[in-house]
Amino acid sequence: MYLIFLGIFAGIIATVSFFIVFPASVLDDYYLHRPYEIPPLILFTMALIFFYKKRLYLKKDVIY
Structure with missing residues (x-):
């Protein structure tokens, strides 16, 4: 159950990063x-x- 939660959480973060521009990705000061x-x-x-x-x-x- 814990691994499923981690996988879903990582997937959500990766998906959100496709649609939201994070300031550190466009500024050269970082x-x-x-x-x-x-x-x-x-x-x-x-x-x-x-x-x-x-x-x-x-x-x-069983699922696999």
């Missing part, structure tokens, strides 16, 4: 030009860590 990609990257990394830590790849999934 060191990082696309900061909106950091939260989905962190959440995806956390999801991968939990996926392998809980050994979810060994479980039989």
Whole structure:
């Protein structure tokens, strides 16, 4: 359930970034030009860590 929540949250952040112009992506004063990609990257990394830590790849999934 936790991984599903993280995936949905990361998907929402990535989708919103297509339609909203974030100030840091158009101003040259910032060191990082696309900061909106950091939260989905962190959440995806956390999801991968939990996926392998809980050994979810060994479980039989009805949906898959």
